[in-house]
Amino acid sequence: xxxxxxxxxxxxxxxxxxxxxxxxxxxxxxxxxxxxxxxxxxxxxxxxxxxxxxxxxxxxxxxxxxxxxxxxxxxxxxxxxxxxxxxxxxxxxxxxxxxxxxxxxxxxxxxxxxxxxxxxxxxxxxxxxxxxxxxxxxxxxxxxxxxxxxxxxxxxxxxxxxxxxxxxxxxxxxxxxxxxxxxxxxxxxxxxxxxxxxxxxxxxxxxxxxxxxxxxxxxxxxxxxxxxxxxxxxxxxxxxxxxxxxxxxxxxxxxxxxxxxxxxxxxxxxxxxxxxxxxxxxx
Numbered sequence: 001x002x003x004x005x006x007x008x009x010x011x012x013x014x015x016x017x018x019x020x021x022x023x024x025x026x027x028x029x030x031x032x033x034x035x036x037x038x039x040x041x042x043x044x045x046x047x048x049x050x051x052x053x054x055x056x057x058x059x060x061x062x063x064x065x066x067x068x069x070x071x072x073x074x075x076x077x078x079x080x081x082x083x084x085x086x087x088x089x090x091x092x093x094x095x096x097x098x099x100x101x102x103x104x105x106x107x108x109x110x111x112x113x114x115x116x117x118x119x120x121x122x123x124x125x126x127x128x129x130x131x132x133x134x135x136x137x138x139x140x141x142x143x144x145x146x147x148x149x150x151x152x153x154x155x156x157x158x159x160x161x162x163x164x165x166x167x168x169x170x171x172x173x174x175x176x177x178x179x180x181x182x183x184x185x186x187x188x189x190x191x192x193x194x195x196x197x198x199x200x201x202x203x204x205x206x207x208x209x210x211x212x213x214x215x216x217x218x219x220x221x222x223x224x225x226x227x228x229x230x231x232x233x234x235x236x237x238x239x240x241x242x243x244x245x246x247x248x249x250x251x252x253x254x255x256x257x258x259x260x261x262x263x264x265x266x267x268x269x270x271x272x273x274x275x276x277x278x279x280x281x282x283x
Contacts, residue, residue: 003022003025003026003030006025006030006032006035007021007022007025009032010024010025010032010035010036010039016039016128016129017129020039021035021039024036024038024039039128040124040125053077053132053133054077054133055075055076055077055132055133055134055135056075056077056281056282057075057076057077057078057079057081057082057281057282058073058074058075058076058082058134058137058281059073059074059082059088059091059157059161059162059163059281060072060073060153060161060162060163060164060165060279060280060281061073061074061091061092061094061095061098061160061161061165062095062151062153062160062161062162062165062167063095063096063098063099063160064099064141064149065149066148066149066150067143067148067149068099068102068141068142068143068149069099069141069142069143069149069150069151069167069169070095070098070099070102070103070139070140070141070142070167071095071139071140071151071165071167071277071279072091072094072095072098072103072136072137072138072139073136073137073138073139073279073281074087074090074091074094074134074135074136074137075133075134075135075136075137075281076130076132076133076134077132077133078132081130081132081134082157083157083158084130086126086129086130087126087130087134088157088158088161090122090123090126091161092159092160092161093113093114094108094113094119094136095160097111097113097119098139098141099141102141102143103139103140103141105136105139108136108139109136119136123136138279140167140277140279142167142168142169142274142275142277144169144171144274144275146171146173147169147170147171147172147274148169148170148172148179148183149167149168149169149170149183150167150168150170150180150183150184150186150187151165151166151167151168151187152165152166152184152187152188152190152191153165154166154191163280163281164191164278164279164280164281165278165279165280166187166188166190166191166276166277166278166279167187167276167277168183168186168187168190168273168275168276168277169273169274169275169276170183170186170271170272170273170274171270171271171272171273171274172268172270172271172272173270174268174269174271176268178266178268179266179268179271182262182266185253186259186273186276187276188252189249189251189252189253189259190246190276190278191278192252193246193249193250193252194278195244195245195246195249195276195278196244196245197244197245197246198245198246198247198273198275198276199245199246199247199248200241200242200244200245200248202245203241203244203245208237208240208241211237211240212233212237215233215236215237216233219232219233246259246273246276247259247260247263247273248260
């Protein structure tokens with residue numbers, strides 16, 4: 001086999017560029033196994049150098065069904081790479097594995113992909129081939145007994161890959177079309193309104209304290225008496241909680257009603273929103 005043929009075979013086996021493969025063939029004295037190992041070592045080196053760069057582009061991959069549903073974030077540096085066929089194929093297979101692993105990222109790293117290599121090994125190879133920092137970010141799975149899961153994808157890149165994804169878990173035994181429509185609409189509402197908790201009692205105390213500090217600072221030099229300032233502060237904080245808790249938000253499709261009013265109007269026995277997760281690239 002000529003060196004040119006070896007370079008071609010090495011490129012097909014590793015996905016690396018012509019120049020890297022040509023140098024590896026020469027360095028290994030024509031031994032393809034050694035050449036693959038050389039590229040692997042160089043690939044890991046290249047990957048580690050890229051890890052200090054920002055990766056704010058990428059996609060959110062959604063997979064699963066009403067019984068089990070997952071999202072996973074995969075970041076890269078440019079939108080060009082996010083639309084690359086190799087990147088897309090990697091993320092599509094990754095999201096199915098993630099759904100099976102129930103978003104256990106440590107286990108996911110060690111899981112074998114179709115080519116027999118682990119997710120971590122394939123990620124290193126992809127970084128070397130794309131020439132960009134690529135990272136696996138946040139992931140979430142809903143798989144509670146007695147629930148149905150729904151999703152909404154916004155700014156779709158391709159098929160089940162998007163820039164923003166919402167998954168919702170609803171406790172219900174209802175199998176009606178009305179229930180499915182509500183599940184989809186609720187997912188759309190969450191994408192648009194970005195609630196930070198299901199109800200006001202579940203809003204993180206640090207978030208509330210930060211908002212309270214901002215309100216206090218705003219009122220400090222307002223000239224209001226202490227009593228009036230306290231009332232204004234209380235009103236602002238109550239409004240903040242109402243606007244950021246899912247159940248008390250204005251329903252995007254009928255703003256005069258709140259989400260909890262829509263649930264009541266549906267009149268579906270034992271319907272309860274169990275959880276939701278909104279994931280957006282760059283946030």
